[in-house]
Amino acid sequence: MSEQNLQSSQSRRKFLVTAGAVGATFAAGCTGGGSDQAFGDGTVDFNVSPSVAQENLEAQYTPVQEYLSNELDADAEMQLANNYSAVIQALGSGTSDVAETGPFAAALGAESDRAEIVLQRQGYGSWTYMSGIAVRRDSDIDELSDLEGETIAFADPLSTSGALFPLYGLSNDGGLDIGNLPTGDGSGADFTPNFAGSHPASYETMANGQAAAAGIGGFVQGLKEGADTNPWGETAEWLWTREGLPRAPIVVSPELSEENKNAVVDAFLNAPDDIYWGVDGEEGTDDDLWFNAVREAGVEKYQPVIDAANELGVGTDIFQQN
Structure with missing residues (x-):
């Protein structure tokens, strides 16, 4: 232009x-x-x-x-x-x-x-993309059930890849109770939710140690590959993913x-x-x-x-x- x-x-x-x-x-x-x-x-x-x-x-x-x-x-x-x-x-x-x-x-x-x-x-x-739950590479969390009692960061309550599908995975694949999420405050959940507001913010919450895991879209990995702080390759890895989302x-x-x-x-x-x-x-x-x-x-x-x-x-x- x-x-x-x-x-x-x-x-x-x-x-x-x-x-x-x-x-x-x-x-x-x-x-x-x-x-x-x-x-x-x-x-x-x-x-x-x-x-x-x-x-x-x-x-x-x-x-x-x-x-x-x-x-x-x-x-x-x-x-x-x-x-x-x-x-x-x-x-x-x-x-x-x-x-x-x-x-x-x-x-x-x-x-x-x-x-x-x-x-x-x-x-x-x-035309499709991925949702996932990421953890720090130095974490001792190996499976979704290990997140019981932990804080998990999410994007927005109405985010597909940053809330809905991570919660779906925690419930269906991890056997965790998600309580009244994403519509409520997390009452009854087996973990503490932290809605950071965006995918990058959710990632940074996890990367900085304020949460044990982050529900984010797969595109965040690309955004953070060459980041000056908390680059993906040195900081994070996928614990769970779901492919094929529209x-x-x-x-x-x-x-x-x-x-x-x-x-x-x-x-x-x-x-x-x-x-x-x-x-x-x-x-x-x-x-x-x-x-x-x-x-x-x-x-x-x-x-x-x-x-x-x-x-x-x-x-x-x-x-x-x-």
């Missing part, structure tokens, strides 16, 4: 990068304008999930913001949510039009009519008109590759997005996630608790 193009779009760029941006909107009492007004104010509100680091938001998402602004003929505002529940609730209320979020949150959002899954994202050449979707508000929903879908399907390459416009650099393609998808693509949630007794009431 040229410097001239970047400068010419400054008037249209409206990044809200505080971690509590969506929560602040709720606190102000804002409500959606209804499906007939979704783009009527000339704005497309796009929520970004808490898996994105706040300091990376503008560098990574500027090309997406600019592209959507041009394609949809409306200002695209990027808001970083403080948790997955906030993303789904904003979509349901109409205060957000489009969002990228995790499979678990999206599936529950679709089930509760708060969100509609329209696209799936591809990352690192695959990669995360892009969802829209049920308040969107069919015309506006189709416009969003078509914009992403027809997007050039360089919207995924960050502000420097170069592929393979630090500001690239983790995903590099999309395809049309519906809630049925996420049936494995729904099945795991059902088996753990997790329902849409989680939105009233987060």
Whole structure:
């Protein structure tokens, strides 16, 4: 992306990068304008999930913001949510039009009519990914049952790979009682949960000795391979993994008109590759997005996630608790 193009779009760029941006909107009492007004104010509100680091938001998402602004003929505002529940609730209320979020949150959002899954994202050449539970290499923990009585770090309660499937593994493969997790505070669990808020934070909690293990997405290993502190190879190893999880979707508000929903879908399907390459416009650099393609998808693509949630007794009431 040229410097001239970047400068010419400054008037249209409206990044809200505080971690509590969506929560602040709720606190102000804002409500959606209804499906007939979704783009009527000339704005497309796009929520970004808490898996994105706040300091990376503008560098990574500027090309997406600019592209959507041009394609949809409306200002695209990027808001970083403080948790997955906030993303789904904003979509349901109409205060957000489009969002990228995790499979678990999206599936529950679709089930509760708060969100509609329209696209799936591809990352690192695959439409699927891995969840796992990591421990420190110097740990004496050899199997899941050894985590009884320990503290276990997780990402967000609505994270697929950072909570749902690690909890599923602890329960089904480790024989541990997960109590009222992930919807509650961990009462009755055979371990103490620590929801760190993001995958990197969950990893660091474990790596720094504040937790015996961390439930995280498999992509964290790649993020930490060459890290200056707590690099994966010297610090961590997998205790348990689950492969084949469907990669995360892009969802829209049920308040969107069919015309506006189709416009969003078509914009992403027809997007050039360089919207995924960050502000420097170069592929393979630090500001690239983790995903590099999309395809049309519906809630049925996420049936494995729904099945795991059902088996753990997790329902849409989680939105009233987060």
